[in-house]
Amino acid sequence: MSDINDLRNKMDQVTLEMIKLLKIRTDIAKEIGEVKKNIGKGVTDEVREDNLRRKVISLCDEIGLEESIATKFFNFLLNESVKVQSVNKQTHLSIFLKAKSMEQQGKKIIHMEVGEPDFLPPLIVKKALEEVFDKGFLKYGQARGMPTFREALAKYASKKFNAKVTEDNIIVSPGARFSIFTAITTLLNPGDEMIVIEPAWPAYKDCALNAGIKVRTISTTLEEKWDPSLEQIKNTINSNTKMIVLNYPNNPTGKILSEKLQDTIVELAKQNDLYVLSDEIYSQYAKSNWKSILSYDYKKSIVTQSFSKSHAMTGFRIGYAIADTEIIEKMAKLEALCLTNVSEPIQYIAMKALEADTSNNSNTVQNRLDLLIEKASEIGLDFVVPDGAMYIFARNNQEGFDGIQFANSSLEKGLAVAPGEGFGNYRNFIRISACQDEKTLIEGMNILSNIMSEKQ
Ligand code: PMP
Numbered sequence: 001m002s003d004i005n006d007l008r009n010k011m012d013q014v015t016l017e018m019i020k021l022l023k024i025r026t027d028i029a030k031e032i033g034e035v036k037k038n039i040g041k042g043v044t045d046e047v048r049e050d051n052l053r054r055k056v057i058s059l060c061d062e063i064g065l066e067e068s069i070a071t072k073f074f075n076f077l078l079n080e081s082v083k084v085q086s087v088n089k090q091t092h093l094s095i096f097l098k099a100k101s102m103e104q105q106g107k108k109i110i111h112m113e114v115g116e117p118d119f120l121p122p123l124i125v126k127k128a129l130e131e132v133f134d135k136g137f138l139k140y141g142q143a144r145g146m147p148t149f150r151e152a153l154a155k156y157a158s159k160k161f162n163a164k165v166t167e168d169n170i171i172v173s174p175g176a177r178f179s180i181f182t183a184i185t186t187l188l189n190p191g192d193e194m195i196v197i198e199p200a201w202p203a204y205k206d207c208a209l210n211a212g213i214k215v216r217t218i219s220t221t222l223e224e225k226w227d228p229s230l231e232q233i234k235n236t237i238n239s240n241t242k243m244i245v246l247n248y249p250n251n252p253t254g255k256i257l258s259e260k261l262q263d264t265i266v267e268l269a270k271q272n273d274l275y276v277l278s279d280e281i282y283s284q285y286a287k288s289n290w291k292s293i294l295s296y297d298y299k300k301s302i303v304t305q306s307f308s309k310s311h312a313m314t315g316f317r318i319g320y321a322i323a324d325t326e327i328i329e330k331m332a333k334l335e336a337l338c339l340t341n342v343s344e345p346i347q348y349i350a351m352k353a354l355e356a357d358t359s360n361n362s363n364t365v366q367n368r369l370d371l372l373i374e375k376a377s378e379i380g381l382d383f384v385v386p387d388g389a390m391y392i393f394a395r396n397n398q399e400g401f402d403g404i405q406f407a408n409s410s411l412e413k414g415l416a417v418a419p420g421e422g423f424g425n426y427r428n429f430i431r432i433s434a435c436q437d438e439k440t441l442i443e444g445m446n447i448l449s450n451i452m453s454e455k456q
Contacts, residue, residue: 025077026084033085040402042425043085044217049078071240072191075214082209090404091202091422092431098408099416110444112433113407113416115251115390117312119364122356125313128349137348143336144328145172145320146344149351153320156354157305161283163294168325171332172318172342172350176281176306177203179321182331183277183302185211188242195236195244197228198424199393201251201279216241219424222395225384226255230264237268243275249282249290252393252423252431254369254386256290266296276301281319284310284358285365286388299324309390311353312361318342318350365390368434368441375445376432379452392432393420398452401428406451415447 036043056074060067092113099109132138137146144150150167157165173179180203188194190212196204197218208215216236220226233244244265248256257265269276278293280303293301306319321331335341372392373385381394396406403419407430410417420429432448434441 022077022080026080029081029084032081036085040427042421042427043082043089044215044425046217046219068239071238075191075193075240076212079209079212079214086209089202089422090407090419092418093422095407095411095416095418099411102411108414109411110415110436110440110447112436112441112444113418113431115309115433115435116314117309117361117365117390117435118437119312119361121307121311121313121316122353122358124356125311125349125353128352132345132348135348137344139344141341141344141347143171143332143341145170145342146347146351149347152351152354157294157322161280161292161294161303163292163297163322165294165322169322169328170320171323171328171335172320172347173335174317174319174339174342175308176279176304176319176321178335178338179302179304179319179331180204180277180279181207181210182334183275183304183321183323183327184208184213184243186330186334187275187302187327188213191240192242193238193240194242195233195274197244197246199226199250199252199420199426199429200245200423201247202422204245204247204277204279214240217424222382222384226250226253227257227261228265230261230268233265233268237272237274241272241274243277244269245277245279246293247279247282249286249386249388251282251389252391252418252420253384254389254391254393255384256286256288256387259289259291262291266293266298266301269300270298274300277304278302279304281306281309282389285362285390287366288387290388294322300327302327307350307353310358310361311350311356313350313353316346316349318346365434368436368438371438371441372432372434372445375442375449379445379449390434392434393423393426393429394432395420395426395429396452397428403427403430406430410447410451413447413451415444415451417448 056070057067060070095113103109150170153170154165154167184207193214193216194208195216195218197220205215218228218232220228276293280292294303302321302323304321307313376383376392376394382397383392383394404421407417407419418431420426
């Protein structure tokens with residue numbers, strides 16, 4: 001009996017000692033966060049993390065501790081540091097909210113920061129809104145979505161993405177964002193690692209952080225035309241790596257991977273048994289050759305789609321995911337827990353929207369992008385011509401340019417743009433959206449040009 005008491009006392013002591021050390025570590029992380037902010041360095045530093053990871057692994061060897069336990073614990077510590085250093089992070093969303101509150105006070109703002117098409121949903125949506133009451137789609141339903149809607153989606157996706165999709169491969173969600181959240185949260189466990197290629201839409205990282213999952217960042221550069229390095233991806237994969245996130249056409253760069261590179265990345269994922277979460281919500285706006293991840297018929301792939309961009313239905317909050325039934329079941333459990341099911345009337349309306357021809361939307365966005373490309377070149381911004389999506393991700397080579405400062409000061413002049421830093425370590429970049437009519441875009445680009453010439 002006294003033996004167990006002794007052991008328990010020791011256990012208490014060790015635990016309390018670990019908590020004290022965690023406090024010291026968190027305080028140091030905060031201090032480092034301040035320094036990084038002052039010198040304009042981003043939160044994530046893969047090289048630095050990797051050096052420490054190597055030390056942890058070699059210590060495991062030395063003291064005889066199982067590496068996978070130690071590295072999971074290490075990932076927890078790294079995420080805590082990321083959390084304390086990420087407070088007040090400014091993204092396109094924070095600029096959007098600031099712009100909205102300025103508008104409430106009577107200021108006129110041109111919105112080139114968010115990816116929200118200004119055009120209306122297809123006309124059939126209006127008719128569906130009018131008739132849904134009488135049609136009686138007004139009740140609770142299955143978490144995965146209405147069977148008729150899933151059937152329609154399966155047919156639509158099979159044809160559009162050249163794949164074999166059945167209704168059992170589909171879950172309807174309130175926007176692609178929620179499918180991304182459920183996929184990451186249900187398929188991965190705390191301490192697992194997920195690869196994100198940056199620049200990237202920030203929610204992948206945020207969902208991972210929320211679920212205790214460690215993000216391993218692969219940074220890409222304008223010089224390399226936003227192509228990720230295969231070597232780097234290979235070197236990042238270890239026994240904790242469980243998922244790679246792809247998003248092509250990409251937000252914010254508009255990049256589409258070459259077929260060869262995409263094939264190789266999917267092959268690498270297969271070899272390492274990784275989930276491939278492919279967020280394909282900009283496929284409607286693919287200009288050059290684009291191939292859905294569905295066409296690989298890989299059991300561990302999850303494709304997210306949405307009506308937000310393709311059908312200009314952002315406010316309806318409707319999207320879906322396509323995956324193997326086992327994956328869909330897991331995602332459906334969490335969706336049922338969070339929201340029972342997606343609103344039936346909205347599902348009916350989206351089902352009707354599937355009948356609409358949206359090719360006009362693609363032409364509209366392409367024309368606007370062409371205009372932005374022309375204007376951005378005239379101003380002297382540095383960028384890769386996008387292969388799709390609705391954005392230009394541009395670098396300003398002026399000395400000391402800071403996208404966050406720029407986004408805040410351009411708001412005062414009536415223009416909202418997204419700071420590059422919201423998408424990774426891209427301080428001297430901004431993202432410009434092609435989501436306004438051409439006259440407004442020209443007005444916005446003129447404001448941008450004026451601010452830039454003032455700074456020279
Ligand atoms: N993925 C990407 C890459 C996005 O840019 C966005 C929204 N801007 C979403 C997902 C979320 O889309 P939804 O409105 O369907 O939630």
